[in-house]
Amino acid sequence: MSGFSVTSRSSSKAGQPWYGRRGFDEWSLGAILTLGIIGLFICVVLPIYTLLSKSVENKDGDFIGLANFVQFFETPSLFSSISNSLFIALLSTVIVTSLAFLTAYGISRTRIPFKGLFRIVLVLPILAPSLLPAISLVYLFGNQGILKDVLMGASIYGPIGIVIGSCFWTFPHALMIMLTALANTDARLYESAEVLGASPMRTFFTITLPAAKYGIISVAFVVFTLVITDFGVPKVIGGQFNVLATDIYKQVIGQQNFEMGATVSMILLLPAILTFITDRWLQRRQSALLTSRAVPWTPPIRKVVDKAFFALMIVVCVVILGVIAMAVYASLVTFWPYNQTLSFKNYNFDLMDGGGWDSYWNSIQLATYTALIGTGFIFFQSYLVEKLAGFKLLKWFFHLFAILPLAVPGLVLGLAYIFFFNAPNNPLNGIYGTMTILVVCTISHFYTVCHLTATTALKQIDSEFESVSASLKVPQIVTFWRVSLPVCMPAVLDIASYLFVNAMTTVSAVVFLYSYNTSLASVAVLNMDDAGDIAPAAAMAVMIMLTCMVARLVHWLLGNVILKHTQHWRQR
Amino acid sequence: MTQKSLMKRLSILAGIATVSIATQAAQTELTVYTAVEAEDLKKYAARFNEEHPEIKINWVRDSTGIVTAKLLAEKSNPQADVVWGLAATSLMLLKNEGMLQSYKPEGYDALSSKFKDTSADPVWTGMDAWIAAVCYNTVEAGKLGLPKPTSWADLTNPVYKDHIIMPNPNSSGTGFLDVSSWLQIFGEDKGWEYMDGLHNNISRYTHSGSKPCKLAASGEIPIGISFAFRAAKSKKSGAPLDIVFPTEGLGWDMEATSIIKGTDKLEAAQTLVDWTVSKKANEMYNEGYAVVAMPGIAKPVEFFPENAESLMIDNDFEWTAANRVEILAKWQERYDSKSEAK
Amino acid sequence: MSNKAYLELNNIDQMFGTYQALKNVSLNIKEGEFVCFLGPSGCGKTSLLRIIAGLDTPTSGSILQAGKDITYAPVNHRDFGIVFQSYALFPNLTVADNIAYGLVSKKFSANDRRVRVTELLATVGMSGSEGRYPAQLSGGQQQRVALARALATSPGLLLLDEPLSALDARVRAHLRQEIKQLQEKLGVTTIMVTHDQEEALTMADQIVVMNQGVIEQIGTPQDVYAKPNTPFVAEFVGEMNFLSAEVSGVGVMQSAGLTLRCDQSSHLTIGDPAQLAIRPEDVRFQTEGEEDNKMNAKVLHLEFLGSRMRALLELENHERPILADISMNEMAELNLIQGQSVVCQLPHDRLHVFGGKA
Structure with a gap:
């Protein structure tokens, strides 16, 4: 048998059909993947590159090396923004990380009641634009604030306000990462510790904390980046306390100094990239940790501990609800503080800056397009990256481009989009000032998390589905439609809802890109606050929050009612 | 934006050359950048449309700094057709960048000299102080x-x-x-x-x-x-x-009007600017501003001092x-x- | 060897970077044969299967199926059904939809599909499970559904990638028989990848033993077991004792202090190093008649294995102890106990001789 006469190797190559070993199926999907890469290249890589080159150019577009950076570091007021930014970001990071750890611990490691309810309340801030807490703080602690005396004469306008506001809106992000980190502890470790007679304290420091280590580090980096790149909160409540993010805004909007804006952007990119690299590194470490199968752990009854955590939960929830309630109340007061009768006067947005009710409908439109187009594009591209055979180099590039947006703050991306898409020699400059650029920018901005969500879900389905269907001569796209998509439906809904909510609440990227007929609700909040119409700004923020709540409710209904019907295969 | 136009834009995005399907509507649309207070914009447009219903105004309203920055940012690819109601000092900045179309509107001569671009080829016209x-x-x-x-x-x-x-x-x-x-x-x-x-x-x-x-x-x-x-x-x-x-x-400072150089709707832009210096427009400005460009129009405005003009420095x-x-x-x-x- | 090969693999090489996963693999498979690729993990058996399926492309070499060159044919241009270790059943589709999955594209009418599904379910012994979902089935049942799905389009070739390794021992033994019977009934040419020698021995018509990217031996289960070509095959298939030795004469080997007679080995000359191998069950204790290769031994250890007893023997004049299996019947007569001395024999016709050092 094995002694079969040797056939010439070259003759076998001659038998290769013109399309190679890939069928039409794979080639066309490969072409779509290529289009996806080109799309990401245009929407992420090129704008960033343009921004980078702007930072080393003068107003006339001549290359001047690092002169802009030298100028930045020589301007004391600009330079002081760095230390301000660092201070705010570090303080917020410490506060949010510890609070998130404690609350996540309360949810996953204690026996307190109402965990589901607490969880819902704790993530509420994610549904509101980051400006909402800042506006609310004005009403709580401003000069006419109802709790002004609590500050004992200190002003809310400045670092105190920025830190509280930042903590409020970054907290849910931190909590969600922390919950995941704490969810993965092996009961067997706790049992061993108990058998070995370790004290609860010792168990905490030797098991609980180390297991959550990567989660904690990850949270710290994420919060740090979110805070240092956010300009909404410092803009509203920062007073004279300048931070890097508001500097960019001022350089560009106030002084028309685009080159300096680009320069500050590059500086802002540094912590973001550092975070990004650390996070990538951690993820690799963490996934190695989680390979073994853990036994779920049921927390013991610890009366004192449970009571303490219950109290903590109550306090945190009251603060969150209080901040939200204050914004809602303020939006309903006719003329704060002199006419406290309730009315919807402040919801008459058409008389204010910011684009009126049109901006609200524009936001709905943006969020809907972003959710539909974004989810479709991201999920299908992730599917191709995960499940299409071959095209290794393309996939590598795709993954790189898909991860990149995580390292680019919205403010930087928005600025990059102006430079890139408004260049007269760019054939795509027709989309400048349209809804399209807002949709493209928003999808790009939030690409990474969606891509990773999709990838994670896709990784969980059997890698042999495509091989099986190919062997059954079923085109891969049919298998995508009949199997992969339905199986990943929960993840698809997550992505859509994530995109919708973020498109509703985001300010940072789109603030540079909206135009007369595409003004947005979130930007309107900023502009109304800017013009001193704080109550209407609160009203619009409340509208955004309510809309996001409705979106989440729809998501929940789809996930729990409709999907339950179509996903009963999940039950045994 | 309609779904149709989104699709159109997407097709541009996809690199498919599409012939512009913008059919010449009966109405000309002008993109007008302004720093006029938001609550007055509807009134301004409505008054103008009483006489010129054929021109539709699309406002881009923001504070003076932002509008100026936007205009400068878009210098190489201007989006605005007309600026109506922006600080004269900002317009001078734009003038130096060569972004403004020189135009002497009808009724220009009737305005007080304080409110005029005194250069030979005027590019801006004042509205009110x-x-x-x-x-x-x-x-x-x-x-x-x-x-x-x-x-x-x-x-x-x-x-x-x-x-x-x-x-x-x-x-x-x-x-x-x-x-x-x-x-x-x-x-x-x-x-x-x-x-x-x-x-x-x-x-x-x-x-x-x-x-x-x-x-x-x-x-x-x-x-x-x-x-x-x-x-x-x-x-x-x-x-x-x-x-x-x-x-x-x-x-x-004064609020002033100007046409952006390179607009493809010059005729409509000129019609608008002509109207902005008209008597009717000046009367409208006077509803909020005590000092307006056309002499003899201004009536006292509630809560303004009657001698407002005399209090103004010689700027x-x-x-x-x-x-x-x-x-x-x-x-x-x-x-x-x-x-x-x- | 065969007059008509259904599947021909010619000089297949597979490189992953600098690592050579397959080295010059050639193999012919006859129509209707059940072939097992057997070897430890990393031996290249799965790589070979994936090349046959078209999931990977060989670096060089060619594959012919039914006379047609399919070396570079896309997966969906080939004619095979496949069952993976994970079964890869579509979780959101019912059993019926899973089985009918490939029938849709074959332009079966809805009714034909239903008939075919019923027929296949009957074939794999799962009639009436049409409406159930994979998650509601046991591992063995999922295995059957996967098999039915792979067979639904009546492929010319059935590929099984470690199909039984995820099941527990009892189910595995049972399914082994069923798959074999089904294959015989349908007559479909089948290739199964496995690392379990018992599975290969019980199911295959031909076993292809692979190691480090090369084929060590191709043969019937009996051949492979009784006449291993290489020490690797000898050790991997069944149990084997090895003694290093040197050729000291025609049909005579010297291993430490032992002089052993064995069958003439053509390619060895006097002074060559060699390895002698014997299976534990071939060590004899009832030694009437033949006098060759007898020696004294001491029972170091006894291990009860249910149907037999395994003894660790220290041979006289030899430092390397060997294993011997003794049937319980024989044991009843011998009555061995630990520490006892006994006479044993390594019959010359059961001694395998391999050239080279261990």
């Missing part, structure tokens, strides 16, 4: 025992420490006219000295020119340096405000425009960082 004013919240000032200021100099009195808000000249046209007027009233050195003193009393600088008055109206701060139009509006809406017109003289716009960058840089260096100066 926009004058500085101080909003003083009687209720909050009463609680804090703050006397009512009457002059700019009064505001440096240490009793006002942390009780004054003014707009940041880097982003607000109002802020800039304040600063440039102080430099003209007190002279350069004294002017900066004055601002040093004022800075000690400033609680914070806002981005927008109307915000200080709105904050004063809501009691967030007792004293807000703003402009007369906003002050009158806030007082009218029931805020416990007194409007102070400092005795040394009032800085002012040297050429000097202001020429020194704008330096003034702003110097201002920023001195005051734009709390950690430094406070």
Whole structure:
């Protein structure tokens, strides 16, 4: 048998059909993947590159090396923004990380009641634009604030306000990462510790904390980046306390100094990239940790501990609800503080800056397009990256481009989009000032998390589905439609809802890109606050929050009612 | 935006060459950039459309700094057709960049010379004057025992420490006219000295020119340096405000109109600009502004002093425009960082 | 060897970077044969299967199926059904939809599909499970559904990638028989990848033993077991004792202090190093008649294995102890106990001789 006469190797190559070993199926999907890469290249890589080159150019577009950076570091007021930014970001990071750890611990490691309810309340801030807490703080602690005396004469306008506001809106992000980190502890470790007679304290420091280590580090980096790149909160409540993010805004909007804006952007990119690299590194470490199968752990009854955590939960929830309630109340007061009768006067947005009710409908439109187009594009591209055979180099590039947006703050991306898409020699400059650029920018901005969500879900389905269907001569796209998509439906809904909510609440990227007929609700909040119409700004923020709540409710209904019907295969 | 136009844009995105399907509608649409107060925009458009229903105005409204920045950003690919209601100092900046279309509108000669671009090929036309004013919240000032200021100099009195808000000249046209007027009233050195003193009393600088008055109206701060139009509006809406017109003289800027060079709807743009200097338009400006471009039109406006025009300083716009960058840089260096100066 | 090969693999090489996963693999498979690729993990058996399926492309070499060159044919241009270790059943589709999955594209009418599904379910012994979902089935049942799905389109070739390794021992033994019977009934040419020698021995018509990217031996289960070509095969298939030795004469080997007679080995000359190998069950204790290769041994250890007893023997004049399996019947007569001395024999016709050092 094995002694079969040797056939010439070259003759076998001659038998290769013109399309190679890939069928039409794979080639066309490969072409779509290529289009996806080109799309990401245009929407992420090129704008960033343009921004980078702007930072080393003068107003006339001549290359001047690092002169802009030298100028930045020589301007004391600009330079002081760095230390301000660092201070705010570090303080917020410490506060949010510890609070998130404690609350996540309360949810996953204690026996307190109402965990589901607490969880819902704790993530509420994610549904509101980051400006909402800042506006609310004005009403709580401003000069006419109802709790002004609590500050004992200190002003809310400045670092105190920025830190509280930042903590409020970054907290849910931190909590969600922390919950995941704490969810993965092996009961067997706790049992061993108990058998070995370790004290609860010792168990905490030797098991609980180390297991959550990567989660904690990850949270710290994420919060740090979110805070240092956010300009909404410092803009509203920062007073004279300048931070890097508001500097960019001022350089560009106030002084028309685009080159300096680009320069500050590059500086802002540094912590973001550092975070990004650390996070990538951690993820690799963490996934190695989680390979073994853990036994779920049921927390013991610890009366004192449970009571303490219950109290903590109550306090945190009251603060969150209080901040939200204050914004809602303020939006309903006719003329704060002199006419406290309730009315919807402040919801008459058409008389204010910011684009009126049109901006609200524009936001709905943006969020809907972003959710539909974004989810479709991201999920299908992730599917191709995960499940299409071959095209290794393309996939590598795709993954790189898909991860990149995580390292680019919205403010930087928005600025990059102006430079890139408004260049007269760019054939795509027709989309400048349209809804399209807002949709493209928003999808790009939030690409990474969606891509990773999709990838994670896709990784969980059997890698042999495509091989099986190919062997059954079923085109891969049919298998995508009949199997992969339905199986990943929960993840698809997550992505859509994530995109919708973020498109509703985001300010940072789109603030540079909206135009007369595409003004947005979130930007309107900023502009109304800017013009001193704080109550209407609160009203619009409340509208955004309510809309996001409705979106989440729809998501929940789809996930729990409709999907339950179509996903009963999940039950045994 | 409609689904159809989105699809169209997407097809452009996909690199598919599409022939523009914009059918020439009966209505011409003009993109008009403005810093006019938001609540007045509908009125402006409606009055204009009474006479010219064939032209539709698409407003892009933002504060002076932002509109100026936007226009500059879009220099190589302008989006606006017309600017209607932007600070003249900003328009001068754009003029220097060669972005404005020279045009002498019908009725140009009838305007008072203060409101005209006096160069041979005028590019902008003034509408109305926009004058500085101080909003003083009687209720909050009463609680804090703050006397009512009457002059700019009064505001440096240490009793006002942390009780004054003014707009940041880097982003607000109002802020800039304040600063440039102080430099003209007190002279350069004294002017900066004055601002040093004022800075000690400033609680914070806002981005927008109307915000200080709105904050004063809501009691967030007792004293807000703003402009007369906003002050009158806030007082009218029931805020416990007194409007102070400092005795040394009032800085002012004018709102002006211009056509952006390169617009493909020049004819419609000219029609609009012609209307903006018309008698009817001036009467409309007068509903909010005490001083307008066409002589003999202005009637007294509620809460404005009758002698408003005489209180206005003799503003040297050429000097202001020429020194704008330096003034702003110097201002920023001195005051734009709390950690430094406070 | 065969007059008509259904599947021909010619000089297949597979490189992953600098690592050579397959080295010059050639193999012919006759129509209707059940072939097992057997070897430890990393031996290249799965790589070979994936090349046959078209999931990977060989670096060089060619594959012919039914006379047609399919070396570079896309997966969906080939004619095979496949069952993976994970079964890869579509979780959101019912059993019926899973089985009918490939029938849709074959332009079966809905009714034909239903008939075919019923028929296949009957074939794999799962009639009436049409409406159930994979998650509601046991591992063995999922295995059957996967098999039915792979067979639904009546492929010319059935590929099984470690199909039984995820099941527990009892189910595995049972399914082994069923798959074999089904294959015989349908007559479909089948290739199964496995690392379990017992599975290969019980199911295959031909076993292809692979190691480090090369084929060590191709043969029937009996051949492979009784006449291993290489020490690797000898050790991997079944149990084997090895003694290093040197050729000391024609049909005579010297291993430490032992002189052993064995069958003439053609390619070895006197002085060559060699390895002698014997299976534990071939060590004899009832030694009437033959006198060759007898020796004294000491029972170091006894291990009860249910149907037999395994003894660890220390041979006289040899430092390397060997294993011997003794049936319980024989044990009843011998009555061995630990520490006892006994006479044993390594029959010359059961001694395997391999050239070279261990």
